[in-house]
Amino acid sequence: xxxxxxxAIDQGTSSSRCIIFDHSGAIVSVAQKEHRQxxxxxxxxxxxxxxxxDNVQDVVQEALDKLGVTxxxxxxxxxxxQRETTLIWDKKTGxxxxxALVWLDTRxxxxxxxxxxxxxxxxxxxxCGLPLSTxxxxxxxxxxxxxxxxxxxxxxxxxVVFGTMDSWVIWNLTGGKHVIDVxxxxxxxxxxLETMQWDDEILEAMGIPRAILPEIRSSAEIYGEGTGSLExxxxxxxxxxxxxxxxxxxxxxxxxxxxxxxxxSFMLLNTGEEPVMSARGSLTTxxxxxxxxxxxxxxxxxxxxxGALVQWLRDNLGLINSAPEIETLARTVEDxxxxxxxxxxxxxxxxxxxxxxxxxxxxxxxxxxxxxxxRAALESAVWQTKDVADAMEKESGVDLTELKVDGxxxxxxxxxxxxxxxxxxxxxxxxxxxxxxxxxxxxxxxAVGYWNDLDELRDNWHKAAEWTPSMDAERRKSEHRQWxxxxxxxxxxxxxxxx
Numbered sequence: 001x002x003x004x005x006x007x008a009i010d011q012g013t014s015s016s017r018c019i020i021f022d023h024s025g026a027i028v029s030v031a032q033k034e035h036r037q038x039x040x041x042x043x044x045x046x047x048x049x050x051x052x053x054d055n056v057q058d059v060v061q062e063a064l065d066k067l068g069v070t071x072x073x074x075x076x077x078x079x080x081x082q083r084e085t086t087l088i089w090d091k092k093t094g095x096x097x098x099x100a101l102v103w104l105d106t107r108x109x110x111x112x113x114x115x116x117x118x119x120x121x122x123x124x125x126x127x128c129g130l131p132l133s134t135x136x137x138x139x140x141x142x143x144x145x146x147x148x149x150x151x152x153x154x155x156x157x158x159x160v161v162f163g164t165m166d167s168w169v170i171w172n173l174t175g176g177k178h179v180i181d182v183x184x185x186x187x188x189x190x191x192x193l194e195t196m197q198w199d200d201e202i203l204e205a206m207g208i209p210r211a212i213l214p215e216i217r218s219s220a221e222i223y224g225e226g227t228g229s230l231e232x233x234x235x236x237x238x239x240x241x242x243x244x245x246x247x248x249x250x251x252x253x254x255x256x257x258x259x260x261x262x263x264x265s266f267m268l269l270n271t272g273e274e275p276v277m278s279a280r281g282s283l284t285t286x287x288x289x290x291x292x293x294x295x296x297x298x299x300x301x302x303x304x305x306x307g308a309l310v311q312w313l314r315d316n317l318g319l320i321n322s323a324p325e326i327e328t329l330a331r332t333v334e335d336x337x338x339x340x341x342x343x344x345x346x347x348x349x350x351x352x353x354x355x356x357x358x359x360x361x362x363x364x365x366x367x368x369x370x371x372x373x374x375r376a377a378l379e380s381a382v383w384q385t386k387d388v389a390d391a392m393e394k395e396s397g398v399d400l401t402e403l404k405v406d407g408x409x410x411x412x413x414x415x416x417x418x419x420x421x422x423x424x425x426x427x428x429x430x431x432x433x434x435x436x437x438x439x440x441x442x443x444x445x446x447a448v449g450y451w452n453d454l455d456e457l458r459d460n461w462h463k464a465a466e467w468t469p470s471m472d473a474e475r476r477k478s479e480h481r482q483w484x485x486x487x488x489x490x491x492x493x494x495x496x497x498x499x
Contacts (some may be wrong), residue, residue, distance in 0.1 A: 004075040006445045007063065007233075008437040009056055011081040011165045012241065013102065013263055016055040018063040019437040020074075023450070025460035027434060031062035038099060043106040043346060046099035049087050052165070053172050061229060071233050077173070077226065078237035078444030080244035080436050081165040083187045086140035088151065088162050088212065094171065097160060098148050101140040104304070106346050108139035109355055111146075115139070115205065121353065124202050128189050129275060129284030131353050135302070137164060138189035142206050155209045162212045164188070166238040173235050174224035180214040181238035182295060186286040191216065193275050193284065196295065218289040219243070220443040237443035239288060241436050242266040245406055246298065247288050248439030249430060250461045252454050255398040260436070261409035264349075265306035265381055268298045269392050269400075281351025281391050290446055299396060301350040301388025305343035305359075306381040307409050312343070313377055319370055326374050327412045333371035338363040340383075340486035341376045348490065351391040358493035362486045381409065382418045383483040389423055402426050406435040413467075421471035422480070431462040 005028065010017040014037070020029040033055040038046040060077075064070060084103035089096045101107070112132045116123060121132040130136055141162055145152040154160050163171065164184045170177055185191040185198075190208065192199040198213055217223060219239050226233040239247060242260060246268045249258040254272035259265060268287065275284050275297040287298035310326050313319040320326055340362050342348075347355035361376070389400050403425055409415055410429050420427040432438055445451040 004073050004450075005067075005069070006441040006450055007060065007074050007077040008440040008444070009060065009077065009079050009169060010241070010437045010440070011052060011056060011079065011169055013082045013085075013104075016052060016059055017437065018059040019434055019441070020063050020067055021438065021441045025432060025438060025442075025457075027432065029063045029067035031059040031066060033059050041107070045102040045105040047085065047102055049089070049096045049100045049168060053168070056169055056172070057229065071226070071230055074233045075450045076234045076236040076444040076448040077230065078239075078440035079166050079169050079235070080239050080241050080440040081169065081184065083164060083184055083240035083242070084135055084137045084140070085165050086137045086144070086162070087165070087168050088141070088144050088155075088160050089168070091159055091161050094176070097151060098144055100165070101144065103135060104346065105140065106134045106355065108134045108143050111139045111142050112355075124189060124205075126277065127192050127199055127202060129186065129193050129277060130189050132189070133353060134355060135349065136187060136189040138202070138206050138208065141208050145207065155212045158211045160212060161214065163214050166240070167214050170223055170235055170238065173226050173230055175227040177224040178214045179217045179223050181217055181219045182286045182289045183219055183240040183243040184238065185216045187240060193286070193297070218291055220288075220290045220447040222447055234444075234448055236447035237440050239440055239443055242268055242300065243286070243288055243298070244437070244439035244443075245435045246270065246439065247442055248432075248435030248437070249404045249406065250454070250458045251404065252458070255396075256404075257392075257400060258404040258406065258435070259385060261306050261381065261405065261407035263306070263308045265303035265385060267301040267385060267388050267392070269396060269398070271297050271299055271396055273297070276396055278395055281353055282388070282395060283350065288443070290443065299392050301392060303381070303384045303388065304347070304349045305345055306384070307407075308345070309341065309343040309377050309380060310409075312345075313374070319373065324411070326378060327414050329371055329374040330378055330414055333369070333375055336376045336379055337368050337372035338365065338482070339368050339372045339376045340483055341373070341380045342486050342490040343380055344490045348487070350388050352487070352491075354491050356492050356494045357490045360486065360490045362489055363482070378412065378415045379418060381415065382422045383480065385419060386422050386480065400425050402428060404428050404430065406430065406433055416465075416467045420467040420469045422476060424469045424471070424473075424476065426469070427467045428463055429465045431464045433464075
């Protein structure tokens with residue numbers, strides 16, 4: 001058995017972490033550092049990429065120090081990252097030309113509507129698997145090129161480069177390797193799902209010079225060796241955070257699915273070696289590609305607001321003092337009292353894809369108290385998951401027989417039971433909850449031979465908790481009907497001129 005460890009960097013939306021794993025997949029060291037959320041205007045969300053770069057270096061060193069080892073004890077390091085977040089930096093100096101535009105940022109709404117034209121939001125879906133949306137990187141690149149003075153000319157002259165955060169971290173770890181893995185590339189709207197290469201037709205339509213784009217590589221291979229404090233350590237994997245969680249949950253076979261509950265909620269269903277082109281609001285995306293092996297695809301349901309609604313109740317309304325209190329408050333009542341919350345703070349993602357939607361609380365009567373609001377907040381994550389799961393089942397032809405879950409909200413037992421009841425399927429939480437980092441570590445370990453194959457990774461997976469459904473079918477149907485009515489009332493709130 002190898003005596004060395006595998007490290008994984010998770011460059012997330014709110015923080016950067018480094019987790020070190022041993023050969024059994026157990027966590028042996030963790031370090032984490034938050035970074036600032038920058039809001040220049042309503043709907044605009046940015047990150048300081050230099051701050052993130054420095055934080056990544058800090059957490060890697062801290063994790064090593066906590067374990068009492070050096071980089072000589074690392075067999076490899078893998079990367080997982082917030083996906084669609086977009087950055088352009090100077091090719092020579094390595095300095096960003098602008099803050100990173102975060103995946104949540106909606107400033108590209110006008111660009112998206114312009115690109116949609118008469119053909120609609122599905123203009124490029126047959127090629128890239130995605131609808132036109134402010135969510136993805138392509139329109140964000142276009143915005144930067146159009147709005148940062150002189151940037152388009154510099155891009156066309158080959159002086160700057162683009163990357164998602166995996167590209168940024170790899171660039172800084174390896175001393176300038178400019179690559180992107182297929183999972184992150186599949187979230188830009190610029191990669192053709194059949195060829196696994198940048199698509200010239202989409203690039204031309206979006207006005208993006210090919211010269212700024214990174215080389216597309218597999219999810220598990222050695223991109224380069226670390227420099228500086230990581231001298232000589234193979235940088236050997238990159239996966240977008242949700243794909244990394246799918247991999248960490250060992251969902252390697254078609255029909256296996258996971259859902260990650262964090263700021264948002266992201267459900268991925270492995271569809272095998274052939275892409276299922278969605279017509280019901282799911283996204284067709286790359287699940288992973290291990291070295292020279294065939295690419296695996298997934299359907300994804302992206303929900304913008306899950307845990308963020310709990311944070312809103314805490315920070316904006318003062319309904320609770322800490323996130324875990326939401327379960328205690330929700331348990332003070334037997335049900336939601338007929339109240340439903342649709343948290344469309346910046347529109348609705350899957351399966352609706354409506355950027356004109358805004359949040360609503362419906363079904364209010366004099367009977368409603370704060371316990372009902374808390375319960376409705378938790379149930380909003382559950383009903384959004386059901387809408388996504390229903391769409392995926394219809395498209396893939398595969399019935400959901402079990403859902404593996406991870407993320408901070410899975411500590412909420414009431415939420416997990418509600419989820420099993422509404423999905424009418426068992427919900428399972430793994431022993432190692434940090435599946436995003438674990439997936440990146442697994443991929444890096446495969447790339448350097450630390451683990452031999454997928455079967456060895458499956459053997460590492462162990463169940464920590466399981467919830468089974470107990471809700472009456474008629475009640476499930478009735479409450480879902482009410483939820484659907486609430487969703488309808490959230491749509492069309494923003495006039496196009498305001499968006």
